[in-house]
Structure formats: C-alpha cells, structure tokens
Amino acid sequence: MVGALPGALAATGWEMRVLLPAYRVVRAAAAGWAVVWHEADLWGGPGQVLAGEVAGVPLLLLDAPHLYDRDGGPYAGASGDHPDNAVRFAALSWVAARMAREGLDGWKPDILHAHDWQAGLAPAYLAYHGTGGVKSVMTVHNIAFQGWAPAHMLGVLRLPGHAFHPGALEYFGGISSLKAGLVTADRVTTVSPTYAAELMRPEFGMGLQGVIAARGAAVSGILNGVDTAVWDPSREKTAYDLKAMVGKAVARAQLCEAFGLEVPGPLAIVVSRLTDQKGIDLLPGVIPDFVLGGGGLIVLGSGDAGLEGAMRDLAARFPGRVAVQIGYDEALSHRLFAGADAVLVPSRFEPCGLTQMYGLRYGTLPVVSLVGGLADTVIGASPAALAAGVATGITFQPVDGLAFGRALTQLLEFYRQPKLWAKLRANAMAQPVGWEASAAAYAGLYERLIA
Numbered sequence: 001m002v003g004a005l006p007g008a009l010a011a012t013g014w015e016m017r018v019l020l021p022a023y024r025v026v027r028a029a030a031a032g033w034a035v036v037w038h039e040a041d042l043w044g045g046p047g048q049v050l051a052g053e054v055a056g057v058p059l060l061l062l063d064a065p066h067l068y069d070r071d072g073g074p075y076a077g078a079s080g081d082h083p084d085n086a087v088r089f090a091a092l093s094w095v096a097a098r099m100a101r102e103g104l105d106g107w108k109p110d111i112l113h114a115h116d117w118q119a120g121l122a123p124a125y126l127a128y129h130g131t132g133g134v135k136s137v138m139t140v141h142n143i144a145f146q147g148w149a150p151a152h153m154l155g156v157l158r159l160p161g162h163a164f165h166p167g168a169l170e171y172f173g174g175i176s177s178l179k180a181g182l183v184t185a186d187r188v189t190t191v192s193p194t195y196a197a198e199l200m201r202p203e204f205g206m207g208l209q210g211v212i213a214a215r216g217a218a219v220s221g222i223l224n225g226v227d228t229a230v231w232d233p234s235r236e237k238t239a240y241d242l243k244a245m246v247g248k249a250v251a252r253a254q255l256c257e258a259f260g261l262e263v264p265g266p267l268a269i270v271v272s273r274l275t276d277q278k279g280i281d282l283l284p285g286v287i288p289d290f291v292l293g294g295g296g297l298i299v300l301g302s303g304d305a306g307l308e309g310a311m312r313d314l315a316a317r318f319p320g321r322v323a324v325q326i327g328y329d330e331a332l333s334h335r336l337f338a339g340a341d342a343v344l345v346p347s348r349f350e351p352c353g354l355t356q357m358y359g360l361r362y363g364t365l366p367v368v369s370l371v372g373g374l375a376d377t378v379i380g381a382s383p384a385a386l387a388a389g390v391a392t393g394i395t396f397q398p399v400d401g402l403a404f405g406r407a408l409t410q411l412l413e414f415y416r417q418p419k420l421w422a423k424l425r426a427n428a429m430a431q432p433v434g435w436e437a438s439a440a441a442y443a444g445l446y447e448r449l450i451a
C-alpha cells in the first residue's frame with residue numbers, strides 16, 4: 001500500500017513521502033542518498049534519515065544500524081520476534097512524529113498517516129509531545145498484530161504516565177502501540193468497509209473492538225487496490241484479454257504439464273500464507289469431493305508446518321489432480337493466476353485480501369468466504385445476482401467445510417456450462433481493481449481532515 005498509494009494519490013494533488021526503516025537490504029540499495037535528518041538518541045544509538053526515490057515514490061529511510069541492520073526479516077529473526085521490537089518501532093514512530101511536527105527542509109506535511117502497530121506510536125507522540133498542527137490517520141491492516149509491550153516500558157517508550165489508563169494507553173495491563181494509535185489519531189481507517197464494521201465486534205476485534213467502536217464516526221474502511229501494471233493478463237507470457245482468451249487456455253495447458261496434472265473440471269489455485277486465518281485447514285475436508293467431481297488444485301504457499309504437511313498429504317493422495325509447492329514464488333503465482341480457472345480464498349477473517357482481486361483481473365473466478373474485503377470485492381453467484389447477470393465469483397458463509405464444499409459444488413456446476421462460465425469470467429475481468437478509487441477516497445478523507 002505504501003508503495004502504490006503515493007503514485008495514485010499524486011493524481012489528486014496530494015504529495016506523499018514514505019518513511020521506512022533502513023533494513024539491511026534496503027540500506028544497501030540506498031548508498032549515496034542524501035542525509036536530511038539527524039536524531040541523536042534512538043534507544044541505544046543515533047539515527048539519520050536518508051532521502052531518495054524509488055519507482056517514482058519519494059522515500060525517507062530511517063538509518064539506525066543498531067535497530068535495523070541485522071539478519072532475518074523486518075520483525076523476526078531465526079529464533080522468533082526481535083526482542084527489541086517495541087523500541088525499534090518506537091524509534092520509527094518518534095522520528096516520523098518529529099519530522100512531521102518540525103518539518104523537513106522547507107517541507108511540512110499536513111497529515112501523518114501511520115500504518116499498523118509498527119507506526120502506532122507516531123499519532124501518540126503527536127498527541128502527547130505536540131502536534132505542530134499536523135493531523136493524523138491510523139490505518140489498521142490486520143488487527144491480529146497489536147504491538148504489545150509491558151507496562152514498565154511506558155517511560156522508556158517516552159509515553160506519559162498520566163495516559164496509562166484503559167481509556168488511553170493501557171491495554172490489558174500493558175501497552176499496545178496499535179491501541180495507542182487508535183485512541184490518539186484523528187481518523188482511523190482500515191482496508192475494507194466490511195472489515196471496518198467487523199472490527200467493532202468481538203469475533204473480529206481481537207480485544208480492540210471496544211476501542212474501535214468508541215472511535216465511532218472517526219472510523220472508516222477504504223478498499224485497497226492492486227497494482228494493475230504488475231497484475232495484467234495482457235502482459236503475461238501467455239498474454240490474453242477479454243477479447244482474446246486463447247492465451248489463458250495456453251497458460252492452463254502449460255501449468256498442467258509443469259505440475260503433471262490432468263484436470264477435466266475446473267483447475268483451482270490457492271496462493272497464500274498457510275495459516276489458520278486463511279482457512280487452509282478446511283482444504284483437506286473439501287478437496288476430495290471436488291476432485292471426485294472433476295476438479296484439480298495447485299497450492300502455492302508457506303507458513304504453519306502442520307498445514308504445509310497437510311497440503312503435501314493432499315497432493316500425495318491425489319496425484320495428477322492436486323499439486324503443492326511450498327515456498328514464496330511471485331513469478332509462479334503469476335503463471336498460476338493466468339492458467340487457473342478459480343482461486344480459493346476461504347479466510348476466517350480478511351482485512352482486504354489481494355488474491356481474490358488478482359483472480360477477478362485474470363478471469364480466475366474467486367471462490368471466497370463472505371468476510372472483510374472478500375465480501376466487498378466479489379459479487380457472489382446467488383440466484384438474484386445470476387439473474388441480474390452481475391456475479392463475479394462464488395461466495396460462502398459461514399466459514400466452515402459444509403459451506404465451502406457447497407461453493408465448490410457450485411464451481412463444478414458452473415464450469416460445466418460454458419456460456420455461464422464465459423459470462424462470469426467476463427464480469428470478473430471487467431471489475432475495476434486498481435488504486436484509483438482508493439486514492440480518491442483517501443484524498444477525500446485527507447481533505448475533510450484539514451478543512
């Protein structure tokens with residue numbers, strides 16, 4: 001989102017600069033960038049901010065090697081979460097708030113837009129150390145990640161003791177940087193309208209439902225888009241579009257060949273983190289009947305070791321019909337969307353979700369659970385939607401094997417009706433899934449905020 005939104009927003013007249021930690025790989029790519037900010041004391045060492053541009057996006061990198069120049073991913077190393085995550089992201093938030101408040105070489109932002117728990121303290125630092133006239137927006141991408149720290153760190157994190165109560169910073173006896181952002185930001189957004197409503201309910205709010213509900217009118221949901229230049233069937237090797245679909249058939253044949261599959265019915269894919277959130281554990285219960293009905297499946301993903309094993313078992317049970325590749329492979333995922341007939345997204349919760357939107361764009365029918373952004377992007381093939389000719393996929397609820405199995409039965413039936421199938425596919429491919437609408441919505445939010 002921080003890569004795509006600035007470009008889309010530029011068309012509305014908003015100029016956005018993105019601040020990121022200079023993680024090891026990022027730092028290496030920023031050699032020679034200008035130093036535009038010095039910070040003497042960032043929890044155990046100094047930091048500086050480098051300025052540059054990547055793919056047209058103005059980028060600010062917080063270079064503090066003692067916090068970010070290390071092995072592993074952004075949040076975790078080989079032995080789990082980095083133990084100093086609370087201060088690593090307090091530092092990012094601190095510098096963001098200071099630069100916003102004080103301005104940078106003649107550039108003074110109107111709004112600080114913070115994303116997820118990593119930036120949650122930025123609105124809090126504005127609120128408790130002075131806003132400098134800057135408004136703030138807090139966006140929740142996934143409420144499952146809340147940035148928890150023990151209460152004794154309050155002073156260390158430069159947060160005021162008077163705010164340590166349940167109405168402000170305290171969260172179940174500790175500190176949650178996400179909650180800090182939610183209670184102090186001028187506006188709260190999340191990445192789909194349905195997720196915004198769901199977050200106020202205990203089944204989805206993960207403890208923060210009361211906090212979100214209390215912000216009431218300040219909360220809204222704005223759908224993410226997908227990068228339509230990167231995700232474009234007419235730019236794949238087996239290029240196709242609505243007017244000439246033969247490339248999709250070629251891609252399907254190549255996929256079956258590569259994975260040793262022979263599938264008379266619909267070929268479905270899953271491209272996903274393999275976690276409970278994504279409902280991957282439902283697949284072993286529903287895929288046998290789907291295969292019996294003529295369907296096939298390719299799974300690309302990694303994550304939970306038990307689910308990886310369950311996917312491998314499924315492939316072993318149905319050779320020639322089910323294939324699994326464990327790992328993260330973006331090039332392969334393009335080939336999968338180009339060649340498959342359907343993409344399965346049975347998530348238990350889904351703030352926005354991207355793969356169902358790739359599915360729409362590629363005419364790879366999304367079969368999705370009716371939660372969060374999935375509910376906001378796919379028009380399910382209900383009798384009414386079919387009669388009106390507007391369906392773009394198949395939706396099901398509740399998120400269980402019975403409903404999912406029924407959805408797959410529907411998929412098999414639709415696939416046997418070429419005219420209906422072509423209509424569904426055309427509807428899907430005609431859906432706008434780019435960033436334009438999202439950018440306009442964010443621009444509207446920003447304008448109302450500074451008015």
Ligand code: ADP
Nearest residue numbers: 271272273300301327328329330333353354355
């Ligand atoms: P989440 O952010 O919860 O994982 P999203 O659907 O919002 O789910 O985004 C996931 C992104 O990661 C999508 O672009 C998806 O294609 C990609 N992705 C997930 N797993 C893999 C994988 N194994 N290989 C390639 N891309 C993947």
